[in-house]
Amino acid sequence: MFVSSLDSPASFKDFTLVLPAVAVGNVGQLAVDLLVSTLNMRRVGHLHTDCLIPMAGNNPYATCRGDAEELHTPAEVYTSAEQKLAVLQIRAPIIQTKSKKFRQLLVSWIKASGFSRTVVLSSSHAYQRDDQQLQGTPLRYLVTPSLLKVISDAWEELSWREMERVQAFPGLPEANAEPRLYIPGGGITKALYADSCAEDLSLAVLLLFCSEGDNIPDAFTLVNHLNDWLHLLDNPSQEPNKWKIPTSWNLLFGSGIPPALF
Template structure:
């Protein structure tokens, strides 16, 4: 259930929604962090659900001592009304036995909110690519039938659609299936959105666990080529603002007392 803060618009009609999938390397979540921090987006509400592992913490996007102690939860919605843009940040994993319930909740909220389109930022295990996926860029996209007309406008970007793979290994004529290993709820959200006629795109990157900050920048630049969230200087990449919380992305360091 979406719980809005005071003063939040009653509708997100004609807004674009960007959200992460909880997937390998947390690449989508890192990319969403960069969007919120760069655009200085305001928190407009949160998703109240028992489908996510509970969490509460300090403001990850604090810019001063005054707002550093604000409490933030595991699924929050941010908005930039001047850009008709909303972002859902999900900070904890989906409880395995409640994944279908969570997908249904998100799909229902998207439909009720009137978003013009939804973009899911995701990732997939690089080591499980098939031969055709080893070639060229590690970035891929998917689009539901309701978004196909919109995606025609990005043909000049020469994006590659996520390939379907053979259901039976080594049998080229077998049924071709959508396979996103390590993608968490990505495939389920995509198929549910197809069934509900929701205009939704998935942008994903093949990667491995580790320092996935470079993957997040690559995925975000890929998104920016389409939606133009920030200006892109000629011959260089856009400037993204790293949130203060990233200082502890890999913990607080090795205690000197160990040595």
């Protein structure tokens, strides 16, 4: 359930929604951090649900000591009215037994809010690619039929590669049926895409093959591909585009090596 933090209910009519999948390397979540920080997006509410592991923390996008003490929760919504853009940042893992319930909540909220399209930023284990997925860039996409009808021309200009369907048992032709969509490490990405196709939602998935570790470069790669499509940061007088790193990234890998160790 969406809970507004504004005096009047937030309107998302004809907005584009961007949300991350909690997936390998947290690449989608890091990319959303860059969007919120760079576009100076405003928090307008949160999703109240028991499907995420409970947590709370300080403001991850604080710009001064005064706003650093704000309390933030696992699933918050930010908007940029100028860009007609909304993002849902998910900061906690989804409880495994409530994955379906969470997807149903998302689909219901997206339909009720009137978003024009939804973009899921995700990732998948690089080491589990098959031979055809080793070719080209590590970016792949999925798009629902409902959205493809609207953006088919613009989509072709991007020259991106669609996520390949793979054999369930590579090397055993007699055991394989039709190739299937397989996104290891992608969290709810595959199921949410299937739900969106069934519900006739306009949804796209941008996905990057990666490995666990320092995934900041992967986040920049993913958000730059998103910008190639949505043109959120295009500025002719500023080359290359500059993404603003949020203050919360200062402690992304802890506070450093204690000198006492040496």
